[in-house]
Amino acid sequence: QLDPGSPLACExxxxxxxxxxxxxxxxxxxxxxxxxxxxxxxxxxxxxxxEAYFAETPPDPKEAEEPDDPTFWGTPQPPADPGVRGSPKPTEDVNPTENPKPSENP
Incomplete structure (x- = not known):
């Protein structure tokens, strides 16, 4: 059983x-x-x-390393055909033929 104030130390x-x-x-x-x-x-x-001193957590050495090869991380490529995601809303006219009319102020 721990006494109140007992330390939790981490490495x-x-x-x-x-x-x-x-x-x-x-x-x-x-x-x-x-x-x-x-x-x-x-x-x-x-x-x-x-007089308290709080040391900062040292940086992760893996994060500090950068590969010498610039293509290491690669270049993100867009999908070949992203397609249409979702579907039009039922009230949405997918083929408008005329300019919309402004609505009246309430």
């Missing part, structure tokens, strides 16, 4: 950070623990402590 690409603090629960018989997400309160914590 992201080799760096540990505080992701949450225990709020309630955590066995025996009480179900899984409930955590409060720390990032939602960073501004408040910083305002209270003035």
């Amino acid at each position: 992201e690409r080799g760096i540990w950070f505080l992701a949450g603090t225990a709020t309630a629960g955590g066995c025996p018989g009480g179900g899984p623990p409930l955590f409060t997400a720390v990032p939602l309160y960073e501004r408040w914590i910083t305002g209270i402590t003035r």
Whole structure:
């Protein structure tokens, strides 16, 4: 069973950070623990402590890599024949022969 305020620490690409603090629960018989997400309160914590440090999650190395080959991602191709999607509304005249008349103001 967790004490209120117990940390929920996570590792992201080799760096540990505080992701949450225990709020309630955590066995025996009480179900899984409930955590409060720390990032939602960073501004408040910083305002209270003035010495808090919040490290940023490091960027994903896979996102930083760009392939040398410019055709790696490919070029999106439009469909050969997109066709007509849906159908005309029953009140819609698909072959108008004259200009529509303006409606009167109510």
